[in-house]
Amino acid sequence: MLRLLSCCCFWLLFQFPILALEVHILDWGIEGYTSRSHVARALVAIGNTGTENQQFQLMFRLHPAEPNVPVRTVLQRVLVGPGQTHLIEAPLPVSRYINFDFLEVEVRHPDGGVLGRATRTLEPIGPSQNDIPIGLYCQQDGVCRELQTQITFSGSIEQQGDKAKYLRFLRIRYPPRQWWGYFPLDYVLLAQPLDALNDDQRLALENFVRSGGHLIPIESQVADKTFLRNYRQRPPAGEEQRIGLGSIIRVSTIGHLGSRFVAMKDFKRAAHEPEVSINDPLGYLQQRVGTVYLFPSLLWLLSWLCTFLLAVGPLNFAVLRRLRRPELGWVTIPAISLVFAALLYFASLARRPSDASLDEISISEMDDRGVQAVVATRVRVSSPTKANLKLRLEREAILSNEYEPGDYEHHVGGRGRNYYDLGPPLELDYSLRHLSYAEATFLSVQEFRGTLQKDGSRLLNRTGKSFRDALYITQKHLYFLGPLAAGSAVVLDSVRHEALADHAGRNLFWSSNELDRRLSSADFGQESERLRHRPFSLVEFVEAWSRDSWNQFFKSHDALFLGVSEDAALTAQLHDRYAARKRAIIIAVRFVPEP
Numbered sequence: 197m198l199r200l201l202s203c204c205c206f207w208l209l210f211q212f213p214i215l216a217l218e219v220h221i222l223d224w225g226i227e228g229y230t231s232r233s234h235v236a237r238a239l240v241a242i243g244n245t246g247t248e249n250q251q252f253q254l255m256f257r258l259h260p261a262e263p264n265v266p267v268r269t270v271l272q273r274v275l276v277g278p279g280q281t282h283l284i285e286a287p288l289p290v291s292r293y294i295n296f297d298f299l300e301v302e303v304r305h306p307d308g309g310v311l312g313r314a315t316r317t318l319e320p321i322g323p324s325q326n327d328i329p330i331g332l333y334c335q336q337d338g339v340c341r342e343l344q345t346q347i348t349f350s351g352s353i354e355q356q357g358d359k360a361k362y363l364r365f366l367r368i369r370y371p372p373r374q375w376w377g378y379f380p381l382d383y384v385l386l387a388q389p390l391d392a393l394n395d396d397q398r399l400a401l402e403n404f405v406r407s408g409g410h411l412i413p414i415e416s417q418v419a420d421k422t423f424l425r426n427y428r429q430r431p432p433a434g435e436e437q438r439i440g441l442g443s444i445i446r447v448s449t450i451g452h453l454g455s456r457f458v459a460m461k462d463f464k465r466a467a468h469e470p471e472v473s474i475n476d477p478l479g480y481l482q483q484r485v486g487t488v489y490l491f492p493s494l495l496w497l498l499s500w501l502c503t504f505l506l507a508v509g510p511l512n513f514a515v516l517r518r519l520r521r522p523e524l525g526w527v528t529i530p531a532i533s534l535v536f537a538a539l540l541y542f543a544s545l546a547r548r549p550s551d552a553s554l555d556e557i558s559i560s561e562m563d564d565r566g567v568q569a570v571v572a573t574r575v576r577v578s579s580p581t582k583a584n585l586k587l588r589l590e591r592e593a594i595l596s597n598e599y600e601p602g603d604y605e606h607h608v609g610g611r612g613r614n615y616y617d618l619g620p621p622l623e624l625d626y627s628l629r630h631l632s633y634a635e636a637t638f639l640s641v642q643e644f645r646g647t648l649q650k651d652g653s654r655l656l657n658r659t660g661k662s663f664r665d666a667l668y669i670t671q672k673h674l675y676f677l678g679p680l681a682a683g684s685a686v687v688l689d690s691v692r693h694e695a696l697a698d699h700a701g702r703n704l705f706w707s708s709n710e711l712d713r714r715l716s717s718a719d720f721g722q723e724s725e726r727l728r729h730r731p732f733s734l735v736e737f738v739e740a741w742s743r744d745s746w747n748q749f750f751k752s753h754d755a756l757f758l759g760v761s762e763d764a765a766l767t768a769q770l771h772d773r774y775a776a777r778k779r780a781i782i783i784a785v786r787f788v789p790e791p
Contacts, residue, residue: 217242217243217244217245217303217311217312218241218242218243218281218312219240219241219242219243219301219303219312219313219314220240220241220314221238221239221240221299221301221314221315221316222239222240222241222283222370223237223238223239223369223370224236224237224238224239224299224316224318225237225379225380226329226331226366226368226372226377226378226380226381227366227367227368227369228318228319229329229364229366229380229381230290230380234289234290234291234595234596234597235287235288235289235290235376235379235594235595235596236287236288236290237285237286237287237288237372237374237376237377237379237380238256238285238286238288238299238301239283239284239285239370240254240283240284240286240301240314241281241282241283241284242254242274242276242281242282242284242303242312243280243281243282244276244277244278244279244280244281244282245279246278246279247278247279248278249275249276249277249278250275250276250278251273251274251275251306252273252274252275252276252303252304252305252306252311253271253272253273253303253304253305253306254271254272254273254274254284254286254301254302254303254304255269255270255271255301255302255303255304256269256270256271256272256286256288256299256300256301257269257270257299257300257301257302258270258288258290258296258299259296259297259298259299259300260294260295260296260297261294261295261296261297262294262295265294266614267614268288268289268296268614268615268616269614269615269616270286270288270289270615270616270618271615271616271617271618272284272286272618272619273619273620283373285372285373285374285377286618287374287376287594287595287618289595289613289616296318297317297318298315298316298317298318299315299316299318300313300314300315301313301314301315326362327362327363327364328362328363328364328382328383328460328463328465329364329366329380329381329382329383330347330363330364330365330366330381330382330383330384330385331366331367331368331378331381331383331384331385332344332365332366332367332368332385332387333368333371333384333385333386333387333388333392334367334385334387334388334417335388335392339387339388339417339450340365340367340387342450343365343385343387343450343453344365346450346451346453346454347359347363347453347454347457348360348363349454350453350454350455350457350458351454351458351459355458355459355460358459358460359457359459359460362460363463366380366381368384371392371393371397371400371401372397372400372404373394373396373397373400374400375399375400375403375404375406375407375641376594376639377400378400378401378404378409381404381409381466382409382410382463382464382465382466383409383410383411383412383463383466384401384404384409384410384411384412385412385414386401386411386412386413386414386417386418387414387417387418387450388417388418389417389418389419389420390418390419390420390423391420398423402423402424402568403568403641404442405424405439405440405442405443405444406439406440406441406442406562406563406566406568406569406570406641407440407441407442407570407639407641408440408441408442408466408467408570409442409466410442410443410444410445410464410466411424411439411442411443411444411445412444412445412446412447412453413428413432413444413446413447414447414448414449414450414453415428415432415446415447415448415449416448416449416450417450424439424444426565426566427439427444427565428444428446431448432446432447432448433446434446434447434452434455434456436752437788438563438752438753438786438788439563439565439566439788440561440562440563440566440568440569440570440786441467441561441570442466442467477559477737477782478557478558478559478572478573478574478637479574481557481559481732481780481782482555482557482574482576482635484732484736485557485732485778485780486555486557486576486778486780487553487555487576487578487633487776487778500536500540503536504532504533504536507532507536508529508532508533508536512525512528512529512532513525516528550580551580551774551775551776552577552578552579552580552583552585552770552773552774552775552776553576553577553578553579553775553776553777553778554575554576554577554578554768554769554770554775554776554777554778555574555575555576555578555777555778555779556573556574556575556764556765556766556767556768556777556778556779556780557573557574557575557576557779557780557781558571558572558573558574558764558765558766558780558781558782559571559572559781559782559784560572560642560765560781560782560783560784561784561785561786562644562647562783562784562785562786563647563785563786563787563788564647564648564649564650564785564786564787564788565647565788566647567643567644567645567646567647568641568642568643568644569641569642569643569644569783570639570640570641571593571639571640571641571642571765571766571781572596572637572638572639573593573637573638573639573640573765573766573768574635574636574637574638575587575589575635575636575637575638575766575768576633576634576635577626577628577633577634577635577770577775578628578632578633579628579631579632579633580630580631581630582628582629582630583627583628583773584625584626584627584628585625585626585628585770585771585773586623586624586625586626586770586771586772586773587623587624587625587626587636587768587769587770587771588621588622588623588768588769588770588771589619589621589622589623589638589766589767589768589769590621590766590767590768590769591640591642591765591766591767592620592640593622593638593639593640593766594638594639594640595616595622595624595636595637595638596636596637596638596639597636597637598613598624598634598635598636598637599634599635599636623771624636638766640765640766642765644659644660644661645658645659645660646658646659646660647659647785648757648785648787650755650787653687653688653689654685654686654687654688655668655677655685655686655687655688655757656684656685657680657681657682657683657684657685657686657759658683659682659783659785660682661682661759661761661763661781661783662679662680662681662682662761663677663679663680663759663760663761663783664679664760664761664762665677665678665679665733665734665759665760666678666679666680666734666757666758666759666760667734667735667738667757667758667759668688668755668756668757669696669738669755669756669757669758670696670750670754670755671696671746671747671750672695672696673693673694673695673696674693674694674695674696674698674699674735674738675688675691675692675693676691676692676693676694677691677759678691680759696738696746697743699735699738699739700738700739700741700742700743700745700746701739701741701742701743702739703736703739703740732760734758734759734760734782737758737782752788752789753786753787753788753789754787754788754789755787756784756785756786756787757783757784757785757787758782758783758784759782759783759785760780760781760782760783761780761781761783762779762780762781763779763781764779764781765781
């Protein structure tokens, strides 16, 4: 008996080696603050005192406060070197509608054995809807206090009260190594040398700004001229300089903060998704260039019904009277009905696709001084029959929201999906019904070979992308560039151009501006039907903004480039399944004024 027990113990040791693993949850969001939307950062430290590289599975479990909400489980695979403490940042899908009591992390051997476990109590969802969270980079406590004092206690008593009520200062102890780690913040106040950040952390901070965040560097404290060099050429003057979707506000010393941020109107929210003129631009682009199931229209059905009634009624009995066999009507009426039913079925069957389809629609935004772009991608999986499909992403991205059959809105972290496999690669399973679809939206930051550059009247395409159609928009003119190959240049004076005022605001029905949309009286069905018979054109994005909206845009920009290509941003695939593919990406390049 003892020999058998010893053999079993030896086998278990061989299958699940005992490793000295330490697991700690260092941060949740930013100092306990989580994003308003869809992703929360979990920072976990794993210490491997073994002598070999080890592949681990991290099992995150978010335990909800409500008893009727199931536990959310997220799986991520990591490789930890020997003798290392590895920091892992996991983008956990959360929901603004669900509070979680605590986070549990298990480190598992690939064969299933639990090697370590840690838990952390979670605070209620934050920040509130009206809060402006500001992250602080400062090495000394006195500097951190002075930063808060200069901002909070400037202005009138009423303005000081508003700032004390809505501004939330968070000292960042664990700098994110991924740009999405800054999602809980609207601003980052940088008052320390950048030497304290490694290359990944510096890139994450830069991409936070490009993706819609706001950076306030104190130039006397930063002491680094290489960071965002293209945007820091002139002496700091407290003016807002656009960088991608975000901005940088440079001040020379801490004492200048109070005069720059006097009231709450001097602050604004971060926007971490591409900003274009059309409301729900990915959905609009999906409708215009993606797979759309065409169901029989009312006119088509009425035509079939009238033809059937004509055939089974007057035409049928006219023939029977001519043959002097009216009693055969008992046979011809069912026969004609069956023939028409079969014809109607096969006619509608010919209009639908026979294979699953995979659409990848992207919108990318960047400026003319950097090569990083914020990319929003919507992937739609459609199937004409019942099917279980697995969507796989080969490139790094975070899940922003998703729609599954039976849902009434796009979301992540709703009550439908409770298990996520972050990979790598990230995989999502879908069970589709007959003639149904599911879609997911992803956010990423990608680096291009170059950007669009303007040299006098010449426009140079150094993005590495070829465009089948392109536009260049200034405050006065709209230039129709046509196809634009990678590495090519075009002389603006030599291409067709028209007044922007002739196109701006021509179709406000799809505008992203709520007031503009109210000015349009078009019916959704009529407008969709009109567009279905019209090939897609980039001019539609120009028409969806009113003249006032374009004037507002050009207050902080010199020009805008729009180009459309058939490339794929994320290279989404269906696992072990053929799918008809449709791809499109619109690249928007903002030309910002000289810094």
